Amino acid sequence: MTTATSAGAARRTALPRPYLPRPYLLWPYLLWLAGAQAGLLGDAALSFALGWAASGYGGGAAGLVLTAVTVPRTVLVLLGGAVADRFGARRVMLAGDAVMLVVTAGLALAVAGDRAAPLWLLVGAAGVTGAVDAFYLPASGSMPRRLVPADRLPRALALRQAGGQCAVLLGAPLGGLLVAGGGLAGAAAADAVSFAVVLLVLLRVRPDRDGPGPAPAAAPVGLLREAGAGVRLALGDPLLRAALLLTGAAAGALLPVVSLLGPLLARAHGWAAGTAGLVTAGQAAGVLVVAASVAWRGGLPRPGVGAAAGLCTASAGTLLLALSGGPAAAVTGSTVLGLGSGLFACHLGPLVLGGAPASHLSRVQALLTLVQSLALVLSTGLLGTAADATGAVPPALCCALATGAAGLAALAAPALRRA
Known part of the structure; x- marks a missing residue:
């Protein structure tokens, strides 16, 4: 009896630990993601409301409000990544959500009772939003790596991509409804509620791999030096360098196609405007289909090849959109473009986040945000000027050519092809 009992115990000890079900492993991430998507939806609604309120002062005022968001976010984002890596991504996000809760609640009170918002208030709210984004986005971008095992990262990021796309699609209509029902105050109050939800979720979710970096052996290094160290690390790593270059090419050649060139075409x-809306919806539908598929079944075994294939597919969709003679062909082209965009994002994202050292997660995400922002700002201005001079078709064809060339270059890059 003793021998049998001992043998049974030995067998039980030798057996591997039972495989934990996916919901158990991922529930902190799913909880955080649900809160983050609620925050994104509230932000999208308030963004629409701010733009609508600013448009009442004219096009120049609307452009000023948009610039007030973009400039501090672009200038401060590398510093924001260094702060999140030093003090912990969760702490930075808690501070950012608390600040935005106060700002949005104060904005709702300031314009309550159908009072018109003065332009300075709109610009101020936009500036604070951009400054908080500079610290919040790198921290938020690193959270999937902190909450999810490495083998689940592609699916987790695909799920986040799908949720973000849904928030973008629903945000503008929701903002319109809130403005119609309660004005800017209603949209600001709804966004304040969303920030409160995110705060409660973050208080519940505690990443195991979050926290300040290791204490320096010598004198502490300044945050600006830490931000520079993140840039040097990314540029010195062949995989991260190639991924960042590819991200810049995709942001400059893909993002303006539907948002800028689509309406011009x-x-x-x-x-009619409804047809232009269908073109935009086709792109969003393509991204959602790919993101849902990757979240359910996983990505391709070689994510670098998948990202390159996505760019080549998006190039074909852009070409079809540029040469379309009717609405059906245009919607088909934008859908193919969305499929390629989704394939690219769902495969390159895990490469960047998975390839970054744990000590530099937020700084690499900050650099990724900076590359996307700069490429988008430069290309949007150039493409808009070119469209004024030649019409929308030649710039769209240039975007198709640039995207296809980037996809072929990615296939030729050993760091991406073998990843």
Whole structure:
């Protein structure tokens, strides 16, 4: 009896630990993701409301409000990544959500009772939002790596991509409803509620791999030096360097196609605004399909090849959109473009986040945000000027060519091809 008992115990000890079900492993991430998507939806609604309120002062005022968001976010984002890596991503996010809760609640009170918001208040709220984003985005971008095992990272990021796309799609209509029902105050109050939800979620979720970096052996290094160290690390790593270059190319050549060139193409063909909206919806639908598929079944075994294939697919969609003669072809082209964009984002994201050292997660995410922002700002201005001079078709064809060239270059890059 003793021998049998001992043998049974030995067998039980030798057996591997039972495989934990996916919900158990991922529930902290799913809880955080649900809160983050609620925050994104509230932000999208308030962004629409701010733009609508600013448009009442004219196009220049609306552009000023948008600039007030973009400039501090671009200038401070590398510093924000260094702060999140030094003090912990969760702490930075808690501080950012608390600040935005106060700002949005104060904005709602300031414009309550159908009072018109003065322009200085709109610009101030936009500036604070951009400054908080500079610290919040790198911290938030690093959270999947802190909450999810490495083998689940592609699915987790795909799920986040799908949720973010849904928030973007629903944010503007929700903002319109809130403005119609309660004005800017209603949208600001709804965003304040969303920040309160995110705060409660963050108080519940505690990443195991979050926290300040190791204490320096010598004198502490300044935050600006730490930000520079993140840039040097990313540029010195072959995989991260190639991924950042590819991200910049995709942001500059893909993002303006639907947002800028799509409406211009629709106007050139004499299509109604509803048709232009369908073109945008086709792109969003393509991204959602790919993101949902990767979240459910996982990504390709070689994510670098998947990202390159995504760019080549998006190039074909852009070409079809540029040469379309009717709404059906345009929507088909934008959908193919969305499929390629989703394939690219869902495979390159895990490469960047998984390839960054644990001590530099937020700084690499900050650099990724900076590369995307700068490429988008430069390309949008150039493409808009070119469209004024030649029409929307030649710039769209250039975008198709640039995207295809980037995809072929990614296939030729050993660091990406073998990743």
